[in-house]
Amino acid sequence: MAARRRGIDRAAPESAGGRLEKALLGLLAAAPKPLGTYELLPALARLEGRAVYPHQIYRALDRLIGVDLVERVECVSGHMLRGEQPGIILVCTLCGIGFQAQGADLHEALRDLAREHGFTPGRTIVEALGRCAACAQARPNVRRP
Ligand SMILES: [Zn+2]
DSSP: OHHHHHHHHTSOOSSHHHHHHHHHHHHHHHOSSOBOHHHHHHHHHHHHTSOOOHHHHHHHHHHHHHTTSEEEEGGGTEEEEOOSSOEEEEEETTTOOEEEEEOSHHHHHHHHHHHHTTOOOOSOOOEEEEOOHHHHHHOTTOOOO
16 A cells, blocks of 8 residues: 555646546556556546546556556556566456565566576566456356466
């Protein structure tokens, strides 16, 4: 929760873009799963009291990603608040919940492995699709996540 609060506190100053960014951070902080642009649109329009267009959301998300407050979740084309440290993003394919398990070692191992092959990595992405603990317990017979 501290990371979520930190993100909201570090949002852009008051302006139309800043208000949208703060609203975005609030929605992402409250969501138990990564949210895509088209999931964010109606909620943002309701909060802003006016139409909000996808390009406005893309621009706000780009800025928030650029200042390390938001992370894109590639495997579900969504976004979530970024944790305080690099981590592994885990997404349940049954209920959609997503969260970040903290730990930088895997990212370092990926960078080291890439360098061993002469590859200069930029951004590393570590995501896993599967079943959360609640779904694994509630639906143990579901074979494929
Ligand atoms: Zn689940």
